[in-house]
Amino acid sequence: MSKRRVLIVGGTGYLGQHILQSFANNPDTISTVSLAFTHHSVPPPQPLLNAVPHALPFRVDLRTGDGLDAVSLAFGQPDVVINCAALSVPRVCEMDQEAAMSINVPTALVEWLSSFRESNTLLIHLSTDQVYEGTKSFYKEVDETVPVNVYGKSKVEAENYISTNYQNFAILRSSIIYGPQTISPVPKSLPIQWMDSVLAKGEAINFFYDEFRCPVFVKDLVAVIQILTNQWISEGKQMQLLLNVGGPDRVSRVQMAEAVAHVRGYNTSLIKPVSASSVDRGVKSPSDISMDISKMLQKTGFSATPYREGVRLTLEASS
Template sequence: MGKTLVVVVGGSGYLGLHLLQSLATLADNPYDIAFTYHSHLPPPPFFDAIGPLHAFKVDLQSGEGLDSISATLGQPHVVVNCAAISVPRACELNPSAATAINVPRPLIKWMSTFSDRGAPLLIHLSTDQVYEGVKSFYKEDDETNAVNMYGKSKVMAENYICSNFSSYAILRSSIIYGPHPVIPVEKTLPIQWIDGVLSSGKEIEFFHDEFRCPIYVKDVVNVILSLIRKWNSGDKCIQVVLNVGGPDRVSRVQMAEVVSELKGYDSSSIKSVSAASVNRGVASPADISMDVSKVVKLLGINPTPFKDGVQLTLESQ
């Protein structure tokens, strides 16, 4: 039996880089690993750190480049879609681009052409922003009523996948935080940013009335690896939507307070304000904390408590 071919779409982003590193460094080396990128191939230090990977330039709006993956490597067993326009304001400013990238029509079309061994498993990263944000601890079967274009595009993606593909795991992720990946990313990392602004000692505003369940990046990776193992073990009937968040419901103020406590900063620099007092140019849901009991029960993964994850992140600096 050959190795499992895993294709990570959007492999040069924050989660994608962490996932590729984990896949490539597993002791028994059970995977052939390919990834897609859009504009720039990661630099040589990336490949030096992780090892041999197959890289493919792909345009997700048109699907150009996807056929070269299967022409070179054959049919993938698992496709993990980490690619998205995930900055809410960017989605608001260009809704057509947000829809074109975030609703994976060309990807599904490509994956639907495989019939030799049945359809691959699609693991698709969605978001907690599919929820309206009017209550605490949303469950997967609660109504999705997004308040901004980013959330709406992700709802459209979920609906499209469920209607047009047979094997999928949709992961509604909260804020993903953790250490830097093997090479720098353009994205601002939340804990590193909080640490940076608090270290200046200057007063900085944080929202006290916007709640999330931030998740440690290695927990998200473990969820994905567990789903791949489940698929490989013969469970070919995966059709599941999972809340993928940490165990703690925290406000932005509470996030800052944890960093401040662990680093020994003066917490008086943390100014508590209402989210309503700031115009960010895009609607933001107030409370999209999630009930994560389903993923815990299905995969046996207990997400890292927020304070512990922040400690691990700061220690890695």
């Protein structure tokens, strides 16, 4: 049986590297899956290339689709495409709406997938909890999407574009992703590592007590992606799936920091609760976008890592 082809779009980012590593290190997939990834930076980092030596790198510009033809020629039609590429910093999206829309709405990618004679590739697309308005707790997938910022709007636009123009997809609305650093460290600050570094200094620091999310451990998100990939490869049943992918705990930034302090043994009195409304971040932020993840658990048969356990695993990995 020929190997199945899996393409990770945005393979040099935080989630992309974790997915690449999980496929490359999994004995079940090494012999059955051919891997490729796209990157926008030139060239991809050497530590990543060393860690996933069999994965083919391709430089692709998602705005124009430039580079996708090279993927067709050298790699062929993928069986699964996992799209992690995004402009995901809300403040940056607010400042450059055009870039947010052109990068986050994958028109060129969907057109490319539709150009194959049998356009039956499974597209797994990463969306966000920021599609929700943030006025209640535990949003379900059927709830109305009323994003309050450009980032959320670009992601709703992407969901609508995919579901209207493509037949075989799984859209994953991810919460804050946390976990160990990647093989090639990403430039953006990681939430748990940042909290650890500021609390380690022993200085008091402000955290919001009135913004709630369901942070998801990166290895859980990767596991969900692998389960969906395996389902498609083994069963070949077309999907049109929308899933909230969060952790099992609804936490504020104060509670997130307290878990770090408990695991590390820091003094929790350093954590000063303040209201999110007291800080101007240059972008509107939804206050409670905690998610109901029961559909994800039912579809995947997977059990999500409790937040404090995920924090412990993250900090152990970085010690």
